[in-house]
Amino acid sequence: ETGVTQTPRHLVMGMTNKKSLKCEQHLGHNAMYWYKQSAKKPLELMFVYSLEERVENNSVPSRFSPECPNSSHLFLHLHTLQPEDSALYLCASSRSLAVTELFFGEGSRLTVL
């Protein structure tokens, strides 16, 4: 138990669906991250939030839309995805941006049909 919880653990969606991934951290951290892990590129940083403000967006397509309503919760809204978006999406948190020790959730395995 790392203190970072992701739901759902598995998600199957069609290309026209809209779904969301949720991440919650119980560690009192101020920074949260979304990573994509696939066979082609093992760990890609997608988004970084610090104190609910987005500080990094690594050229991620607009069909991925993050939301950070408070420092404990992070969402990744998904719409009109492509099959190549199938991957494990990992959420992580750290005490702050200056502290690079990351605590990861178990991941949400996404399959796009």
Added chain:
Amino acid sequence: GEDVEQSLFLSVREGDSSVINCTYTDSSSTYLYWYKQEPGAGLQLLTYIFSNMDMKQDQRLTVLLNKKDKHLSLRIADTQTGDSAIYFCAAFSGGYNKLIFGAGTRLAVHP
């Protein structure tokens, strides 16, 4: 850009030592990490070393850092089947102000 490289696969016999190697390119990297990922799970921080250290030992784990060669290694003593996992090396790049991960080394432990 900054890069972290690891060999992709390592196979060892149960009870032997495992050594997983990693090289990085950013000489200003301050913290270097080892993460472990078991099947179907997220990444778990195993250990880390600060760039002004050469070695860090934590029970069965020994981390060695050669800053001149930008080479990091993780030694697991008395490797067990429960150590089978993917091990990721990560370097905090001071120049890019971000954590850069390697592709991961899959460790297979056989009897």
